[in-house]
Amino acid sequence: MASNALPRAPEIEMRGVTMHYGGSAAALSRIDLDVREGEFLSIVGPSGCGKSTLLRLISGLQRPSGGSVRVRGEVVSGTPPELGFMFQRDALLPWATVRENIEVGLECGGYAKAGRGERLDELLAITGLREFGDAFPHALSGGMRQRVALARILAYEPGIFLMDEPFGALDAQTKVLMGQELLDIWGRHRKAVVFVTHDIEEAVSLSDRVIVMTGRPGRIRSNYEIELARPRDARKIRSDARFRDYVHAIWNDIVSEVGGPASRAH
Numbered sequence: 291m292a293s294n295a296l297p298r299a300p301e302i303e304m305r306g307v308t309m310h311y312g313g314s315a316a317a318l319s320r321i322d323l324d325v326r327e328g329e330f331l332s333i334v335g336p337s338g339c340g341k342s343t344l345l346r347l348i349s350g351l352q353r354p355s356g357g358s359v360r361v362r363g364e365v366v367s368g369t370p371p372e373l374g375f376m377f378q379r380d381a382l383l384p385w386a387t388v389r390e391n392i393e394v395g396l397e398c399g400g401y402a403k404a405g406r407g408e409r410l411d412e413l414l415a416i417t418g419l420r421e422f423g424d425a426f427p428h429a430l431s432g433g434m435r436q437r438v439a440l441a442r443i444l445a446y447e448p449g450i451f452l453m454d455e456p457f458g459a460l461d462a463q464t465k466v467l468m469g470q471e472l473l474d475i476w477g478r479h480r481k482a483v484v485f486v487t488h489d490i491e492e493a494v495s496l497s498d499r500v501i502v503m504t505g506r507p508g509r510i511r512s513n514y515e516i517e518l519a520r521p522r523d524a525r526k527i528r529s530d531a532r533f534r535d536y537v538h539a540i541w542n543d544i545v546s547e548v549g550g551p552a553s554r555a556h
């Protein structure tokens with residue numbers, strides 16, 4: 291806990307953020323968003339509404355055309371050191387083993403070589419990869435590769451996690467299992483997470499808050515505080531009546547953005 295009494299700046303603070311690519315119409319328009327300390331925030335919205343752009347602005351990979359982006363109170367210029375990323379494509383080094391791939395995260399996190407072996411064992415255990423340390427990525431399933439990617443960002447110990455559809459390429463069951471692992475790991479560390487997904491159930495099952503964006507230009511359309519008890523069971527929670535209500539409401543928001551008929555209760 292912070293020892294001084296001053297309120298801390300939000301982990302991420304976006305004010306009036308607008309983004310244009312070249313001369314085209316805005317991709318994002320007037321985004322105001324605070325991500326609180328320890329918060330698990332998901333962003334959903336129609337394809338092309340600027341979700342990935344929003345993450346790139348937070349990460350400093352792109353600059354906003356207007357407005358400001360701050361991470362821990364500092365205007366973003368260059369990649370803030372406290373950020374860790376995870377994308378749909380795992381970006382593992384194909385010629386390196388699982389252990390070596392995870393070690394890259396330790397190296398980036400400034401871990402001394404001497405302490406790495408023990409920490410590697412721990413990370414392999416946390417992510418269920420204990421028996422796969424010497425395997426190469428091509429020998430692993432998509433789910434396993436995403437576990438390695440997860441272990442690598444955990445190795446780095448980022449203060450804030452940015453995740454862009456990290457489980458988007460996985461089959462439905464693996465996705466739920468990975469979501470559960472992420473929940474368990476997050477529950478122990480409670481770092482801020484910004485999680486982009488097109489899967490509404492995944493968003494509701496994991497998050498403290500879900501933001502729905504409008505179609506292009508992306509704006510924030512609605513904001514749901516997900517008041518479901520923790521710790522959560524990512525699978526069982528799906529039959530909870532309040533869970534269904536959140537999913538239903540978010541579905542209707544998205545459907546009205548893409549111009550389809552409102553969904554019926556399911």
Ligand SMILES: Nc1ncnc2c1ncn2[C@@H]1O[C@H](COP(=O)(O)OP(=O)(O)O)[C@@H](O)[C@H]1O
Nearest residue numbers: 311312317336337338339340341342343344506
């Ligand atoms: N580098 C780029 N140059 C031009 N247009 C881009 C670029 N990246 C994204 N866009 C456009 O900006 C909009 C938002 O893209 P993106 O952030 O990838 O959306 P999402 O992740 O929600 O699908 C889209 O219309 C996309 O075509």
Ligand SMILES: [Mg+2]
Nearest residue numbers: 341342343454
């Ligand atoms: Mg995207």
